[in-house]
Amino acid sequence: MLNFHPLQALQHLFLPHHCAGCGSDIINDEQILCLHCMDQMPLTAFHLHDNNPVEKIFLGRIPVVQAASYLYFSKDSLLQRIVHQLKYKGNKELGLFMGRKMGEALLQSGRFNNTDVLVPMPLFAARERKRGYNQALILCQGMAEVLKLPVLPDVIRRRRSSETQTHKNRIERWQNMQDKFELQQGNALVDKHILLVDDVITTGATLEACGRELLTTPGTRLSIMTMAYTVK
Ligand SMILES: [Zn+2]
Numbered sequence: 001m002l003n004f005h006p007l008q009a010l011q012h013l014f015l016p017h018h019c020a021g022c023g024s025d026i027i028n029d030e031q032i033l034c035l036h037c038m039d040q041m042p043l044t045a046f047h048l049h050d051n052n053p054v055e056k057i058f059l060g061r062i063p064v065v066q067a068a069s070y071l072y073f074s075k076d077s078l079l080q081r082i083v084h085q086l087k088y089k090g091n092k093e094l095g096l097f098m099g100r101k102m103g104e105a106l107l108q109s110g111r112f113n114n115t116d117v118l119v120p121m122p123l124f125a126a127r128e129r130k131r132g133y134n135q136a137l138i139l140c141q142g143m144a145e146v147l148k149l150p151v152l153p154d155v156i157r158r159r160r161s162s163e164t165q166t167h168k169n170r171i172e173r174w175q176n177m178q179d180k181f182e183l184q185q186g187n188a189l190v191d192k193h194i195l196l197v198d199d200v201i202t203t204g205a206t207l208e209a210c211g212r213e214l215l216t217t218p219g220t221r222l223s224i225m226t227m228a229y230t231v232k
Contacts, residue, residue, distance in 0.1 A: 019031075019032075019036075020033055020037075020081070020094045021033045021037035022036065022037055032093055032094050032097040033094075033097070037078055041071060041078070042072040042077070042078075044071060046067075047066075047105050048109050053229065054067040054068055054069050054201060054229060055067045057203075058204060058208065061204070063221075064222055064223060065114075065193065065222065065223045066111050066223040067224040068105075068106070068224075068225055068226075069229030070098075070102045070105055070226070070227050070228070071228050072229055072231055073229060073230045074230075074231055079228055083228065086098070086227075088131075090131075090133070092133065092138050095139055095142065096138060096141060098227055099141060099142020099143045100142040100145055100146050101142075103144070103146030103147045106143070106225065107146055107147060112223060112225070115147075115149065115193045115194070117152050117193075117194055117195070118140040118144055118147070118197055119152050119189075119194050119195070119196050119214065120134055120137040120139070120153055120197050121134075121199075121207065121210055122134065122136075122153075122156055122157055122158040122181070123136075125158075134153070136197050136198050136199055137153050143225075149195070152189070155183065155184055155186065155189055155214075156181055156183055157181070158210075159182055160180070181209055183217065186217040191219035191220070192217075192219070192220055192221075193220070193222075193223065194214055194221070194223070195225055196210060196225075197225050198224075198226045198227075199227050201228070201229055207224055
């Protein structure tokens with residue numbers, strides 16, 4: 001093999017390279033997922049279509065220009081293993097790889113060409129310290145390589161309510177959910193079309209709350225992209 005670095009060979013000897021999806025070691029060093037797993041990727045193709053299921057989630061809730069998810073998520077699946085590797089196993093290479101695939105999909109669709117900046121869904125500060133990284137930021141970094149857009153990781157902060165939730169009724173709890181995002185550097189967003197990125201969308205409530213706060217900056221428009229979509 002050309003350009004095969006001796007150190008890489010050594011690393012392979014001690015840390016065999018496995019597919020992040022199925023654990024198979026029938027995989028080249030530069031691959032993250034084996035060919036079998038690549039074939040099994042449950043592509044949604046949502047990014048190609050108006051009024052897709054992710055765009056419908058936000059209808060009547062917040063103004064979203066375009067929205068999509070790259071893959072279907074279901075339990076006991078390849079996607080569950082990928083999300084687990086991304087969130088809990090520190091597999092940043094997999095996150096960058098998935099981000100690049102998401103970026104390629106958006107580029108190919110042409111529907112997202114008018115976005116200006118990538119904003120990762122923030123984690124609570126304590127969780128990010130514990131995990132050591134924000135998986136949505138890793139996805140953004142992979143997307144940025146393909147889309148050639150700046151990533152703005154510090155424009156919005158997620159804060160946990162200091163009050164205990166137990167004595168609140170449902171409406172109060174819901175209102176509490178609504179204001180847990182805080183703009184930090186809103187000036188960087190003025191007149192920008194923001195592409196907000198997260199790993200998985202389920203109800204869309206967190207993306208809605210974050211998007212609502214982002215849209216308080218003058219002249220902003222909002223689009224949304226997630227790696228996975230949960231089939232309800
Ligand atoms: Zn595999």
